[in-house]
Amino acid sequence: MVFKALADESRRQLLDRLFARGGQTLGMLAAGLPMSRQAVAKHLAILEAANLVSVHWRGREKLHYLNPIPIGEIVRRWVGKFEDARVESLTGLKAELEDAAIEIKEKRNVRT
Amino acid sequence: MVFKALADESRRQLLDRLFARGGQTLGMLAAGLPMSRQAVAKHLAILEAANLVSVHWRGREKLHYLNPIPIGEIVRRWVGKFEDARVESLTGLKAELEDAAIEIKEKRNVRT
DNA sequence: TTGACATGCAACTATAAGGTTGCATATGGG
């Protein structure tokens, strides 16, 4: 799942590295990160499963690339439905605030 | 953090509910979800911390709203930097594939 | 073919995360 994949800092760092330079091998990516090669392999597997990273085998080397499908598109597919909700929610908030104001007014009347 | 907040299905459901109707109380949101009120409260706290949900107190009731700042914007701020990487990455992939093709050709030549 | 290198697989550990229960606190209404 995309959000779970992006939720981890190490995985975002891996995406950063692939952003800086595509086609890196597992070994290249693992070197310089403060964790074992196997840990990196796991992260890359998760990124692959989330369709954020694609791979290409060249002999015994596994080359990693940011997925051709734009990450933004994948994410937008998930959050897009909330885009239009914003205005309505704000309206709702406004209404509630007004309700509260009225209630306070009413109380003042009772007490006076 | 936004992605961690969005990574959980229960929290996405809560956003769905607030999308359907803003200004719901903790109790309202908890009713109908297969978990305790306290669990929902924790999720809402995480959504608040991630700036996805804003609250407004009315007496003893806590009203929840999707954050005025569009969720899409928040998310885009995180993934935006990868948007432009796509083309370059594809180019990189293309180059690697061509490299691979050349290697295979060279081998054929050696063997032939 | 053999050795070195690149990756995969599996078992295990530690910590974080989602969930529960029980009790405390604060507000509103009669």
Place this chain on the structure above:
DNA sequence: CCCATATGCAACCTTATAGTTGCATGTCAA
């Protein structure tokens, strides 16, 4: 004032996840 209601706080349990180590597999190059 008192009780019901709405939420908060804290301890605890269970499972998921990030990480480790050790060994197996597969490919290149001499």
